[in-house]
Amino acid sequence: MYIGVDVGGMSIKAGLVDLNGKIVARQSVVTRAKESESAIIDDIAGLIRDLTLSCGMSMSDILGVGIGLPGAVNDDMGIVRYCCNINFVEVALVAELQKRLDFENIYISNDANCAVLGEVVFGIAKGKRDVVLITLGTGLGTGIITGGQLLKGHQSAGAEGGHMTINIGGPVCGCGKKGHFESYASATALLAQVKEAMEKHPESLLHEVAKNDGFDGKTVFTASKMGDKVAIRVLNRYLKYVGIGLVNFANLFYPEMIIIGGGISNQGDNIIKKIEKYVNKNIYSAGLTPKIKVTVSDMKNDAGIIGAACLAIKN
Protein backbone atom coordinates (compact mmCIF):
# COMPACT_ATOMS: atom_id res chain seq x y z
CA MET A 1 0.00 0.00 0.00
CA TYR A 2 1.06 3.55 -0.80
CA ILE A 3 -0.15 6.90 0.46
CA GLY A 4 -0.83 9.84 -1.84
CA VAL A 5 -1.33 13.33 -0.43
CA ASP A 6 -2.82 16.22 -2.42
CA VAL A 7 -2.00 19.52 -0.72
CA GLY A 8 -4.26 22.38 -1.81
CA GLY A 9 -4.99 25.90 -0.63
CA MET A 10 -8.36 24.78 0.79
CA SER A 11 -7.80 21.21 1.97
CA ILE A 12 -5.15 18.53 2.37
CA LYS A 13 -6.42 15.18 1.08
CA ALA A 14 -4.75 11.83 1.66
CA GLY A 15 -5.58 8.41 0.23
CA LEU A 16 -4.38 4.87 0.77
CA VAL A 17 -3.63 3.72 -2.78
CA ASP A 18 -3.14 0.11 -3.87
CA LEU A 19 -0.86 -1.12 -6.63
CA ASN A 20 -3.70 -0.86 -9.15
CA GLY A 21 -4.10 2.85 -8.48
CA LYS A 22 -7.34 2.45 -6.53
CA ILE A 23 -7.98 4.59 -3.45
CA VAL A 24 -9.08 2.15 -0.75
CA ALA A 25 -9.39 4.68 2.09
CA ARG A 26 -9.22 8.45 2.37
CA GLN A 27 -9.12 11.32 4.86
CA SER A 28 -8.73 15.06 4.65
CA VAL A 29 -8.23 18.17 6.76
CA VAL A 30 -8.75 21.86 6.14
CA THR A 31 -5.55 23.65 5.11
CA ARG A 32 -4.54 26.11 7.81
CA ALA A 33 -2.95 28.24 5.10
CA LYS A 34 -2.16 31.19 7.34
CA GLU A 35 -0.44 29.12 10.03
CA SER A 36 3.30 28.57 10.38
CA GLU A 37 5.24 26.11 8.24
CA SER A 38 5.62 23.84 11.19
CA ALA A 39 1.87 23.69 11.94
CA ILE A 40 1.09 22.74 8.33
CA ILE A 41 3.79 20.07 8.32
CA ASP A 42 2.31 18.72 11.57
CA ASP A 43 -1.09 18.58 9.87
CA ILE A 44 0.28 16.63 6.88
CA ALA A 45 2.12 14.19 9.16
CA GLY A 46 -0.94 13.81 11.38
CA LEU A 47 -3.20 13.13 8.40
CA ILE A 48 -0.87 10.42 7.08
CA ARG A 49 -0.63 8.78 10.51
CA ASP A 50 -4.40 8.96 11.14
CA LEU A 51 -5.20 7.48 7.73
CA THR A 52 -2.82 4.60 8.38
CA LEU A 53 -4.19 3.93 11.86
CA SER A 54 -7.82 4.14 10.69
CA CYS A 55 -7.06 1.22 8.35
CA GLY A 56 -5.54 -0.81 11.18
CA MET A 57 -2.06 -0.31 9.80
CA SER A 58 1.18 1.27 10.95
CA MET A 59 3.75 3.16 8.86
CA SER A 60 5.74 -0.06 8.53
CA ASP A 61 2.88 -1.41 6.37
CA ILE A 62 3.29 1.49 3.93
CA LEU A 63 5.69 1.11 0.99
CA GLY A 64 5.97 4.80 0.22
CA VAL A 65 4.37 8.24 0.54
CA GLY A 66 4.02 10.79 -2.30
CA ILE A 67 2.92 14.39 -1.87
CA GLY A 68 1.84 16.88 -4.54
CA LEU A 69 1.85 20.62 -3.88
CA PRO A 70 0.80 23.69 -5.88
CA GLY A 71 4.06 25.54 -6.32
CA ALA A 72 7.75 25.22 -7.06
CA VAL A 73 9.23 22.03 -5.69
CA ASN A 74 12.77 20.70 -5.80
CA ASP A 75 11.85 17.02 -6.08
CA ASP A 76 15.36 15.63 -5.77
CA MET A 77 16.25 17.67 -2.68
CA GLY A 78 12.80 17.20 -1.14
CA ILE A 79 12.40 20.96 -0.73
CA VAL A 80 9.36 23.15 -1.41
CA ARG A 81 10.76 26.39 -2.86
CA TYR A 82 7.43 28.11 -2.37
CA CYS A 83 3.82 27.18 -2.48
CA CYS A 84 0.82 29.09 -3.86
CA ASN A 85 -1.54 30.18 -1.06
CA ILE A 86 0.41 28.30 1.63
CA ASN A 87 3.07 29.71 3.90
CA PHE A 88 5.96 27.55 2.60
CA VAL A 89 9.26 29.14 1.52
CA GLU A 90 12.32 26.93 1.13
CA VAL A 91 10.85 24.23 3.38
CA ALA A 92 12.69 20.89 3.66
CA LEU A 93 9.36 19.09 3.63
CA VAL A 94 10.66 15.57 3.01
CA ALA A 95 13.22 15.72 5.86
CA GLU A 96 10.65 17.24 8.24
CA LEU A 97 8.09 14.55 7.48
CA GLN A 98 10.69 11.78 7.68
CA LYS A 99 11.51 13.00 11.18
CA ARG A 100 7.89 13.33 12.31
CA LEU A 101 6.77 9.98 10.85
CA ASP A 102 10.00 8.06 11.43
CA PHE A 103 9.59 6.89 7.82
CA GLU A 104 12.13 7.10 5.00
CA ASN A 105 10.33 6.63 1.71
CA ILE A 106 8.73 10.04 1.03
CA TYR A 107 8.64 11.95 -2.29
CA ILE A 108 7.29 15.36 -3.26
CA SER A 109 6.60 17.14 -6.53
CA ASN A 110 4.49 19.86 -8.11
CA ASP A 111 0.80 18.88 -8.29
CA ALA A 112 0.60 19.08 -12.09
CA ASN A 113 3.62 16.75 -12.29
CA CYS A 114 1.76 14.33 -10.01
CA ALA A 115 -1.39 14.58 -12.12
CA VAL A 116 0.35 13.71 -15.40
CA LEU A 117 2.24 10.89 -13.70
CA GLY A 118 -1.06 9.50 -12.39
CA GLU A 119 -2.51 9.66 -15.92
CA VAL A 120 0.33 7.71 -17.57
CA VAL A 121 0.57 5.12 -14.79
CA PHE A 122 -3.14 4.49 -14.10
CA GLY A 123 -5.26 6.98 -16.06
CA ILE A 124 -6.42 7.92 -19.53
CA ALA A 125 -2.84 8.11 -20.89
CA LYS A 126 -1.79 4.74 -19.45
CA GLY A 127 1.45 3.56 -21.02
CA LYS A 128 1.89 6.59 -23.28
CA ARG A 129 5.40 8.03 -23.52
CA ASP A 130 4.64 11.61 -24.61
CA VAL A 131 1.86 13.42 -22.78
CA VAL A 132 1.18 17.06 -21.86
CA LEU A 133 -1.27 17.94 -19.07
CA ILE A 134 -2.43 21.47 -18.30
CA THR A 135 -4.68 22.60 -15.49
CA LEU A 136 -6.64 25.77 -16.09
CA GLY A 137 -7.41 27.13 -12.64
CA THR A 138 -6.40 30.16 -10.60
CA GLY A 139 -3.07 29.73 -12.35
CA LEU A 140 -2.04 27.48 -15.21
CA GLY A 141 -0.12 24.35 -14.23
CA THR A 142 1.73 22.06 -16.61
CA GLY A 143 2.92 18.48 -16.21
CA ILE A 144 4.87 16.86 -19.02
CA ILE A 145 5.91 13.29 -19.79
CA THR A 146 8.50 13.17 -22.59
CA GLY A 147 10.13 10.00 -23.85
CA GLY A 148 8.48 8.11 -20.99
CA GLN A 149 9.90 10.25 -18.21
CA LEU A 150 8.61 13.15 -16.16
CA LEU A 151 10.10 16.45 -17.33
CA LYS A 152 11.70 18.15 -14.36
CA GLY A 153 14.66 20.22 -15.55
CA HIS A 154 17.80 21.01 -13.56
CA GLN A 155 17.03 20.86 -9.83
CA SER A 156 13.38 20.24 -10.77
CA ALA A 157 12.96 23.91 -11.69
CA GLY A 158 11.35 23.26 -15.09
CA ALA A 159 7.86 22.44 -16.39
CA GLU A 160 6.67 25.98 -15.64
CA GLY A 161 4.78 26.17 -18.92
CA GLY A 162 2.25 28.70 -17.66
CA HIS A 163 5.04 31.27 -17.74
CA MET A 164 5.68 30.99 -21.46
CA THR A 165 5.34 34.32 -23.28
CA ILE A 166 2.75 33.97 -26.05
CA ASN A 167 2.17 37.69 -26.59
CA ILE A 168 4.84 40.28 -25.87
CA GLY A 169 3.50 43.04 -23.63
CA GLY A 170 0.18 41.24 -22.97
CA PRO A 171 -1.74 41.16 -19.67
CA VAL A 172 0.17 40.88 -16.40
CA CYS A 173 0.62 37.31 -15.13
CA GLY A 174 0.37 36.12 -11.52
CA CYS A 175 4.18 36.13 -11.50
CA GLY A 176 4.36 39.81 -12.39
CA LYS A 177 5.66 39.39 -15.96
CA LYS A 178 3.56 40.15 -19.03
CA GLY A 179 1.95 38.18 -21.84
CA HIS A 180 2.34 34.68 -20.38
CA PHE A 181 0.18 31.72 -21.37
CA GLU A 182 -1.28 31.81 -17.84
CA SER A 183 -2.34 35.43 -18.21
CA TYR A 184 -4.41 34.47 -21.28
CA ALA A 185 -5.61 30.95 -20.56
CA SER A 186 -6.07 30.39 -16.80
CA ALA A 187 -9.59 30.40 -15.37
CA THR A 188 -8.65 33.70 -13.73
CA ALA A 189 -7.75 35.14 -17.14
CA LEU A 190 -11.07 33.97 -18.62
CA LEU A 191 -12.96 35.70 -15.80
CA ALA A 192 -11.08 38.93 -16.54
CA GLN A 193 -11.87 38.61 -20.25
CA VAL A 194 -15.58 38.06 -19.51
CA LYS A 195 -15.67 40.99 -17.09
CA GLU A 196 -14.12 43.28 -19.68
CA ALA A 197 -16.66 42.18 -22.27
CA MET A 198 -19.53 42.78 -19.83
CA GLU A 199 -18.36 46.34 -19.20
CA LYS A 200 -18.31 47.00 -22.93
CA HIS A 201 -21.61 45.26 -23.65
CA PRO A 202 -24.43 46.10 -21.23
CA GLU A 203 -26.83 44.42 -23.68
CA SER A 204 -25.14 41.00 -23.31
CA LEU A 205 -27.00 38.13 -21.63
CA LEU A 206 -23.85 37.70 -19.52
CA HIS A 207 -25.31 40.30 -17.13
CA GLU A 208 -28.56 38.39 -16.69
CA VAL A 209 -26.78 35.07 -16.14
CA ALA A 210 -24.41 36.67 -13.62
CA LYS A 211 -27.36 38.26 -11.80
CA ASN A 212 -29.33 34.99 -11.58
CA ASP A 213 -26.57 32.46 -10.94
CA GLY A 214 -23.77 34.62 -9.54
CA PHE A 215 -20.71 35.63 -11.57
CA ASP A 216 -18.20 32.79 -11.81
CA GLY A 217 -16.30 30.59 -14.24
CA LYS A 218 -19.53 29.07 -15.58
CA THR A 219 -21.16 32.40 -16.53
CA VAL A 220 -19.65 32.64 -20.00
CA PHE A 221 -20.42 29.00 -20.79
CA THR A 222 -24.06 29.38 -19.75
CA ALA A 223 -24.55 32.62 -21.71
CA SER A 224 -22.87 31.17 -24.75
CA LYS A 225 -25.17 28.11 -24.65
CA MET A 226 -28.07 30.60 -24.59
CA GLY A 227 -26.74 32.02 -27.87
CA ASP A 228 -25.35 35.30 -26.53
CA LYS A 229 -23.04 36.66 -29.21
CA VAL A 230 -20.71 38.48 -26.83
CA ALA A 231 -20.27 35.36 -24.69
CA ILE A 232 -19.65 33.22 -27.78
CA ARG A 233 -17.04 35.69 -29.05
CA VAL A 234 -15.23 35.88 -25.70
CA LEU A 235 -15.28 32.11 -25.33
CA ASN A 236 -13.98 31.46 -28.85
CA ARG A 237 -11.16 33.97 -28.36
CA TYR A 238 -10.29 32.34 -25.03
CA LEU A 239 -10.24 28.87 -26.62
CA LYS A 240 -7.91 30.26 -29.28
CA TYR A 241 -5.53 31.46 -26.54
CA VAL A 242 -5.63 28.00 -24.97
CA GLY A 243 -4.96 26.58 -28.43
CA ILE A 244 -1.99 28.87 -29.11
CA GLY A 245 -0.26 27.77 -25.92
CA LEU A 246 -1.03 24.12 -26.59
CA VAL A 247 0.35 24.35 -30.13
CA ASN A 248 3.58 25.66 -28.59
CA PHE A 249 3.67 22.61 -26.34
CA ALA A 250 2.78 20.34 -29.24
CA ASN A 251 5.58 21.70 -31.44
CA LEU A 252 8.08 21.13 -28.64
CA PHE A 253 6.91 17.87 -27.07
CA TYR A 254 4.73 16.38 -29.79
CA PRO A 255 2.58 14.48 -27.32
CA GLU A 256 0.27 11.64 -28.29
CA MET A 257 -2.25 13.17 -25.93
CA ILE A 258 -2.98 16.51 -24.27
CA ILE A 259 -5.02 16.30 -21.06
CA ILE A 260 -6.92 19.37 -19.89
CA GLY A 261 -7.83 19.73 -16.24
CA GLY A 262 -9.51 22.40 -14.17
CA GLY A 263 -13.04 23.81 -14.31
CA ILE A 264 -13.16 24.11 -18.10
CA SER A 265 -12.81 20.34 -18.43
CA ASN A 266 -16.36 20.01 -17.06
CA GLN A 267 -17.82 22.25 -19.77
CA GLY A 268 -18.48 19.53 -22.28
CA ASP A 269 -16.95 17.66 -25.14
CA ASN A 270 -17.73 20.45 -27.59
CA ILE A 271 -15.18 22.76 -25.92
CA ILE A 272 -12.48 20.09 -25.90
CA LYS A 273 -13.16 19.23 -29.55
CA LYS A 274 -12.70 22.88 -30.53
CA ILE A 275 -9.32 22.96 -28.81
CA GLU A 276 -8.32 19.65 -30.42
CA LYS A 277 -9.25 20.97 -33.85
CA TYR A 278 -7.24 24.17 -33.33
CA VAL A 279 -4.16 22.26 -32.17
CA ASN A 280 -4.17 19.80 -35.05
CA LYS A 281 -4.76 22.53 -37.60
CA ASN A 282 -1.95 24.74 -36.33
CA ILE A 283 0.85 22.38 -35.35
CA TYR A 284 4.03 22.54 -37.40
CA SER A 285 4.01 19.98 -40.20
CA ALA A 286 0.25 19.41 -39.82
CA GLY A 287 -0.79 16.56 -42.07
CA LEU A 288 2.61 14.86 -42.14
CA THR A 289 2.61 13.94 -38.46
CA PRO A 290 0.17 11.94 -36.32
CA LYS A 291 -2.97 13.58 -34.93
CA ILE A 292 -2.83 14.72 -31.31
CA LYS A 293 -5.70 13.66 -29.05
CA VAL A 294 -6.99 16.36 -26.70
CA THR A 295 -9.04 15.07 -23.80
CA VAL A 296 -10.00 15.47 -20.14
CA SER A 297 -8.95 13.31 -17.22
CA ASP A 298 -11.18 10.42 -16.19
CA MET A 299 -9.79 10.40 -12.65
CA LYS A 300 -11.66 13.61 -11.77
CA ASN A 301 -10.90 14.73 -8.22
CA ASP A 302 -8.79 11.68 -7.42
CA ALA A 303 -5.97 12.51 -9.85
CA GLY A 304 -4.10 14.50 -7.18
CA ILE A 305 -4.02 11.67 -4.65
CA ILE A 306 -3.37 8.86 -7.15
CA GLY A 307 -0.73 10.91 -8.98
CA ALA A 308 1.05 11.74 -5.73
CA ALA A 309 1.09 8.05 -4.77
CA CYS A 310 2.70 7.37 -8.17
CA LEU A 311 5.73 9.43 -7.10
CA ALA A 312 6.41 6.68 -4.55
CA ILE A 313 5.24 3.78 -6.73
CA LYS A 314 7.58 4.82 -9.57
CA ASN A 315 10.57 5.21 -7.24
Place this chain on the structure above:
Amino acid sequence: MYIGVDVGGMSIKAGLVDLNGKIVARQSVVTRAKESESAIIDDIAGLIRDLTLSCGMSMSDILGVGIGLPGAVNDDMGIVRYCCNINFVEVALVAELQKRLDFENIYISNDANCAVLGEVVFGIAKGKRDVVLITLGTGLGTGIITGGQLLKGHQSAGAEGGHMTINIGGPVCGCGKKGHFESYASATALLAQVKEAMEKHPESLLHEVAKNDGFDGKTVFTASKMGDKVAIRVLNRYLKYVGIGLVNFANLFYPEMIIIGGGISNQGDNIIKKIEKYVNKNIYSAGLTPKIKVTVSDMKNDAGIIGAACLAIKN
Protein backbone atom coordinates in the same frame (compact mmCIF):
# COMPACT_ATOMS: atom_id res chain seq x y z
CA MET B 1 35.36 4.01 -35.74
CA TYR B 2 32.08 5.77 -36.53
CA ILE B 3 31.00 7.95 -39.44
CA GLY B 4 29.11 11.20 -38.97
CA VAL B 5 27.44 12.92 -41.93
CA ASP B 6 26.25 16.52 -41.88
CA VAL B 7 23.81 17.14 -44.74
CA GLY B 8 23.38 20.81 -45.60
CA GLY B 9 21.81 22.78 -48.40
CA MET B 10 25.27 23.68 -49.78
CA SER B 11 27.44 20.64 -48.99
CA ILE B 12 27.37 17.16 -47.54
CA LYS B 13 30.24 16.63 -45.12
CA ALA B 14 31.34 13.30 -43.69
CA GLY B 15 33.92 12.51 -41.02
CA LEU B 16 35.48 9.39 -39.57
CA VAL B 17 34.98 9.89 -35.84
CA ASP B 18 36.78 7.96 -33.10
CA LEU B 19 35.41 7.04 -29.69
CA ASN B 20 36.82 10.25 -28.22
CA GLY B 21 34.80 12.37 -30.62
CA LYS B 22 37.81 13.34 -32.75
CA ILE B 23 37.45 13.59 -36.52
CA VAL B 24 40.38 11.61 -37.91
CA ALA B 25 39.50 11.95 -41.60
CA ARG B 26 36.95 13.91 -43.59
CA GLN B 27 35.47 14.35 -47.05
CA SER B 28 32.68 16.42 -48.56
CA VAL B 29 30.68 16.89 -51.75
CA VAL B 30 28.52 19.71 -53.06
CA THR B 31 24.81 19.12 -52.39
CA ARG B 32 23.00 18.65 -55.69
CA ALA B 33 19.91 20.11 -54.04
CA LYS B 34 17.83 20.27 -57.20
CA GLU B 35 18.46 16.65 -58.20
CA SER B 36 16.16 13.73 -57.51
CA GLU B 37 15.96 12.01 -54.13
CA SER B 38 17.74 9.05 -55.52
CA ALA B 39 20.73 11.07 -56.83
CA ILE B 40 21.21 12.71 -53.43
CA ILE B 41 20.99 9.37 -51.63
CA ASP B 42 23.58 8.04 -54.09
CA ASP B 43 25.83 11.00 -53.23
CA ILE B 44 25.53 10.35 -49.48
CA ALA B 45 26.25 6.63 -49.91
CA GLY B 46 29.16 7.38 -52.25
CA LEU B 47 30.65 9.86 -49.81
CA ILE B 48 30.49 7.36 -46.94
CA ARG B 49 32.06 4.61 -49.08
CA ASP B 50 34.80 6.91 -50.43
CA LEU B 51 35.70 8.17 -46.96
CA THR B 52 35.99 4.61 -45.68
CA LEU B 53 38.12 3.48 -48.64
CA SER B 54 40.39 6.54 -48.44
CA CYS B 55 41.30 5.43 -44.91
CA GLY B 56 42.10 1.91 -46.07
CA MET B 57 38.96 0.54 -44.45
CA SER B 58 35.79 -1.18 -45.55
CA MET B 59 32.27 -0.78 -44.15
CA SER B 60 32.87 -3.82 -41.95
CA ASP B 61 35.43 -1.75 -40.01
CA ILE B 62 32.73 0.86 -39.20
CA LEU B 63 30.65 0.45 -36.02
CA GLY B 64 27.90 2.81 -37.03
CA VAL B 65 26.85 5.72 -39.25
CA GLY B 66 24.87 8.77 -38.10
CA ILE B 67 23.38 11.43 -40.36
CA GLY B 68 22.01 14.85 -39.45
CA LEU B 69 19.67 16.73 -41.79
CA PRO B 70 18.05 20.17 -41.71
CA GLY B 71 14.35 19.32 -41.57
CA ALA B 72 11.73 17.06 -40.07
CA VAL B 73 13.02 13.57 -39.46
CA ASN B 74 11.29 10.50 -38.02
CA ASP B 75 14.33 9.07 -36.23
CA ASP B 76 12.75 5.80 -35.16
CA MET B 77 11.38 4.96 -38.60
CA GLY B 78 14.49 6.23 -40.39
CA ILE B 79 12.39 8.51 -42.58
CA VAL B 80 13.03 12.11 -43.64
CA ARG B 81 9.59 13.76 -43.64
CA TYR B 82 10.99 16.74 -45.52
CA CYS B 83 14.20 18.63 -45.71
CA CYS B 84 14.86 22.36 -45.99
CA ASN B 85 16.43 23.23 -49.38
CA ILE B 86 16.75 19.58 -50.43
CA ASN B 87 14.34 17.58 -52.51
CA PHE B 88 13.39 15.03 -49.81
CA VAL B 89 9.74 14.30 -49.01
CA GLU B 90 8.90 11.16 -47.03
CA VAL B 91 12.18 9.49 -47.98
CA ALA B 92 13.08 6.19 -46.27
CA LEU B 93 16.69 7.33 -46.05
CA VAL B 94 17.93 4.71 -43.61
CA ALA B 95 16.52 1.79 -45.62
CA GLU B 96 17.85 3.25 -48.90
CA LEU B 97 21.34 3.71 -47.47
CA GLN B 98 21.31 0.28 -45.83
CA LYS B 99 20.59 -1.19 -49.26
CA ARG B 100 23.23 0.84 -51.08
CA LEU B 101 25.96 0.30 -48.47
CA ASP B 102 24.98 -3.23 -47.44
CA PHE B 103 25.35 -1.96 -43.87
CA GLU B 104 22.80 -2.17 -41.03
CA ASN B 105 23.79 0.29 -38.33
CA ILE B 106 22.58 3.67 -39.68
CA TYR B 107 20.74 6.40 -37.74
CA ILE B 108 19.29 9.75 -38.75
CA SER B 109 17.98 12.81 -36.93
CA ASN B 110 17.43 16.53 -37.27
CA ASP B 111 20.71 18.48 -37.37
CA ALA B 112 19.99 20.52 -34.23
CA ASN B 113 19.28 17.27 -32.37
CA CYS B 114 22.67 16.00 -33.56
CA ALA B 115 24.38 19.21 -32.47
CA VAL B 116 23.06 19.10 -28.91
CA LEU B 117 23.87 15.39 -28.67
CA GLY B 118 27.44 16.14 -29.77
CA GLU B 119 27.70 18.85 -27.12
CA VAL B 120 26.59 16.62 -24.21
CA VAL B 121 28.67 13.63 -25.35
CA PHE B 122 31.92 15.37 -26.36
CA GLY B 123 31.43 19.14 -26.25
CA ILE B 124 30.99 22.07 -23.93
CA ALA B 125 28.00 20.48 -22.17
CA LYS B 126 29.72 17.14 -21.61
CA GLY B 127 27.83 15.05 -19.07
CA LYS B 128 25.09 17.62 -18.47
CA ARG B 129 21.54 16.26 -18.24
CA ASP B 130 19.53 19.38 -19.15
CA VAL B 131 20.71 21.42 -22.13
CA VAL B 132 19.00 23.57 -24.77
CA LEU B 133 20.74 24.39 -28.06
CA ILE B 134 19.41 26.86 -30.61
CA THR B 135 20.86 27.67 -34.01
CA LEU B 136 20.08 31.12 -35.36
CA GLY B 137 20.40 30.79 -39.12
CA THR B 138 18.08 30.94 -42.11
CA GLY B 139 15.59 29.33 -39.75
CA LEU B 140 15.77 28.67 -36.03
CA GLY B 141 16.62 25.11 -35.04
CA THR B 142 16.31 23.67 -31.54
CA GLY B 143 17.89 20.60 -29.96
CA ILE B 144 16.99 19.69 -26.40
CA ILE B 145 18.42 17.26 -23.85
CA THR B 146 16.07 16.81 -20.88
CA GLY B 147 16.73 14.48 -17.97
CA GLY B 148 19.73 13.12 -19.86
CA GLN B 149 17.82 12.12 -22.99
CA LEU B 150 17.25 13.71 -26.39
CA LEU B 151 13.78 15.22 -26.63
CA LYS B 152 12.07 13.76 -29.68
CA GLY B 153 8.33 13.60 -29.05
CA HIS B 154 5.91 11.07 -30.53
CA GLN B 155 7.29 9.72 -33.82
CA SER B 156 10.18 12.20 -33.43
CA ALA B 157 7.89 15.06 -34.44
CA GLY B 158 8.83 17.35 -31.54
CA ALA B 159 11.66 19.77 -30.70
CA GLU B 160 10.33 22.28 -33.24
CA GLY B 161 10.93 25.17 -30.88
CA GLY B 162 11.36 27.73 -33.66
CA HIS B 163 7.64 27.44 -34.25
CA MET B 164 6.61 28.62 -30.81
CA THR B 165 4.32 31.65 -30.86
CA ILE B 166 5.91 34.45 -28.82
CA ASN B 167 3.77 37.28 -30.22
CA ILE B 168 0.27 36.70 -31.54
CA GLY B 169 -0.11 38.16 -35.03
CA GLY B 170 3.61 38.96 -35.39
CA PRO B 171 5.71 38.63 -38.58
CA VAL B 172 5.14 35.67 -40.89
CA CYS B 173 7.40 32.68 -40.21
CA GLY B 174 9.07 30.43 -42.78
CA CYS B 175 6.29 27.92 -42.08
CA GLY B 176 3.57 30.40 -43.01
CA LYS B 177 2.19 30.98 -39.50
CA LYS B 178 2.64 34.27 -37.62
CA GLY B 179 4.56 35.48 -34.58
CA HIS B 180 6.83 32.47 -34.11
CA PHE B 181 10.17 32.62 -32.29
CA GLU B 182 11.86 31.95 -35.65
CA SER B 183 10.19 34.98 -37.25
CA TYR B 184 11.72 37.21 -34.57
CA ALA B 185 15.05 35.59 -33.76
CA SER B 186 16.48 33.79 -36.82
CA ALA B 187 19.31 35.43 -38.74
CA THR B 188 16.77 35.99 -41.54
CA ALA B 189 14.52 37.85 -39.09
CA LEU B 190 17.41 40.02 -37.93
CA LEU B 191 18.20 40.97 -41.54
CA ALA B 192 14.56 41.99 -42.06
CA GLN B 193 14.63 44.07 -38.86
CA VAL B 194 17.84 45.81 -39.98
CA LYS B 195 16.43 46.46 -43.45
CA GLU B 196 13.29 48.01 -42.00
CA ALA B 197 15.37 50.28 -39.75
CA MET B 198 17.53 51.34 -42.71
CA GLU B 199 14.45 52.35 -44.67
CA LYS B 200 13.26 54.49 -41.78
CA HIS B 201 16.66 55.97 -41.01
CA PRO B 202 18.63 57.17 -44.05
CA GLU B 203 21.01 58.90 -41.61
CA SER B 204 22.11 55.63 -40.01
CA LEU B 205 25.67 54.36 -40.45
CA LEU B 206 24.08 51.05 -41.43
CA HIS B 207 23.89 52.40 -45.01
CA GLU B 208 27.60 53.18 -45.12
CA VAL B 209 28.59 49.81 -43.67
CA ALA B 210 26.33 48.00 -46.13
CA LYS B 211 27.78 50.02 -49.03
CA ASN B 212 31.38 49.29 -48.07
CA ASP B 213 31.16 45.67 -46.87
CA GLY B 214 27.98 44.47 -48.55
CA PHE B 215 24.71 44.01 -46.68
CA ASP B 216 24.69 40.82 -44.63
CA GLY B 217 24.29 39.41 -41.13
CA LYS B 218 27.37 41.29 -39.91
CA THR B 219 26.19 44.76 -40.98
CA VAL B 220 24.26 45.54 -37.81
CA PHE B 221 27.06 44.29 -35.57
CA THR B 222 29.67 46.41 -37.36
CA ALA B 223 27.52 49.57 -37.30
CA SER B 224 26.65 49.04 -33.66
CA LYS B 225 30.34 48.73 -32.76
CA MET B 226 30.84 52.06 -34.56
CA GLY B 227 28.30 53.58 -32.14
CA ASP B 228 25.40 53.95 -34.57
CA LYS B 229 22.30 54.48 -32.44
CA VAL B 230 19.88 52.91 -34.91
CA ALA B 231 22.02 49.77 -35.16
CA ILE B 232 22.35 49.57 -31.38
CA ARG B 233 18.60 49.91 -30.95
CA VAL B 234 17.81 47.24 -33.56
CA LEU B 235 20.39 44.87 -32.09
CA ASN B 236 19.18 45.30 -28.50
CA ARG B 237 15.60 44.71 -29.57
CA TYR B 238 16.68 41.60 -31.49
CA LEU B 239 18.60 40.27 -28.47
CA LYS B 240 15.48 40.81 -26.38
CA TYR B 241 13.51 38.66 -28.84
CA VAL B 242 16.15 35.95 -28.58
CA GLY B 243 15.92 36.30 -24.79
CA ILE B 244 12.11 36.02 -24.72
CA GLY B 245 12.21 32.73 -26.60
CA LEU B 246 15.03 31.41 -24.46
CA VAL B 247 13.18 32.30 -21.25
CA ASN B 248 10.27 30.23 -22.56
CA PHE B 249 12.66 27.30 -23.04
CA ALA B 250 14.23 27.93 -19.65
CA ASN B 251 10.87 27.91 -17.85
CA LEU B 252 9.97 24.62 -19.50
CA PHE B 253 13.26 22.74 -19.54
CA TYR B 254 15.30 24.56 -16.92
CA PRO B 255 18.60 23.69 -18.57
CA GLU B 256 21.96 24.01 -16.85
CA MET B 257 23.24 25.45 -20.09
CA ILE B 258 21.90 27.11 -23.24
CA ILE B 259 24.15 26.82 -26.30
CA ILE B 260 23.74 29.32 -29.13
CA GLY B 261 24.87 28.39 -32.62
CA GLY B 262 24.78 30.11 -35.99
CA GLY B 263 26.38 33.33 -37.21
CA ILE B 264 25.53 35.36 -34.12
CA SER B 265 27.69 33.06 -31.99
CA ASN B 266 30.76 34.57 -33.71
CA GLN B 267 29.82 38.12 -32.73
CA GLY B 268 31.60 38.14 -29.43
CA ASP B 269 31.14 37.37 -25.78
CA ASN B 270 29.41 40.68 -25.14
CA ILE B 271 26.36 39.59 -27.15
CA ILE B 272 26.15 36.24 -25.38
CA LYS B 273 26.51 37.90 -21.97
CA LYS B 274 23.60 40.21 -22.76
CA ILE B 275 21.41 37.23 -23.61
CA GLU B 276 22.53 35.39 -20.49
CA LYS B 277 21.67 38.38 -18.33
CA TYR B 278 18.22 38.70 -19.91
CA VAL B 279 17.45 35.00 -19.39
CA ASN B 280 18.51 34.92 -15.75
CA LYS B 281 16.64 38.12 -14.96
CA ASN B 282 13.41 36.97 -16.56
CA ILE B 283 13.10 33.29 -15.75
CA TYR B 284 10.29 32.25 -13.44
CA SER B 285 11.43 32.08 -9.83
CA ALA B 286 14.62 34.03 -10.61
CA GLY B 287 16.82 34.10 -7.55
CA LEU B 288 15.43 30.90 -6.00
CA THR B 289 16.76 28.62 -8.74
CA PRO B 290 20.29 28.04 -10.11
CA LYS B 291 21.76 30.42 -12.70
CA ILE B 292 21.61 29.28 -16.32
CA LYS B 293 24.83 29.49 -18.32
CA VAL B 294 24.46 30.82 -21.89
CA THR B 295 27.38 30.03 -24.17
CA VAL B 296 28.51 29.16 -27.68
CA SER B 297 29.74 25.82 -28.97
CA ASP B 298 33.46 25.12 -28.92
CA MET B 299 33.17 22.53 -31.69
CA LYS B 300 32.58 25.21 -34.34
CA ASN B 301 31.98 23.70 -37.76
CA ASP B 302 32.61 20.15 -36.60
CA ALA B 303 29.55 19.94 -34.35
CA GLY B 304 27.41 18.62 -37.22
CA ILE B 305 29.69 15.69 -38.04
CA ILE B 306 30.56 14.79 -34.46
CA GLY B 307 26.94 15.14 -33.33
CA ALA B 308 25.74 12.91 -36.17
CA ALA B 309 28.33 10.28 -35.24
CA CYS B 310 26.93 10.42 -31.67
CA LEU B 311 23.58 9.12 -32.98
CA ALA B 312 25.40 5.87 -33.74
CA ILE B 313 27.73 5.95 -30.74
CA LYS B 314 24.82 6.37 -28.32
CA ASN B 315 22.85 3.52 -29.92
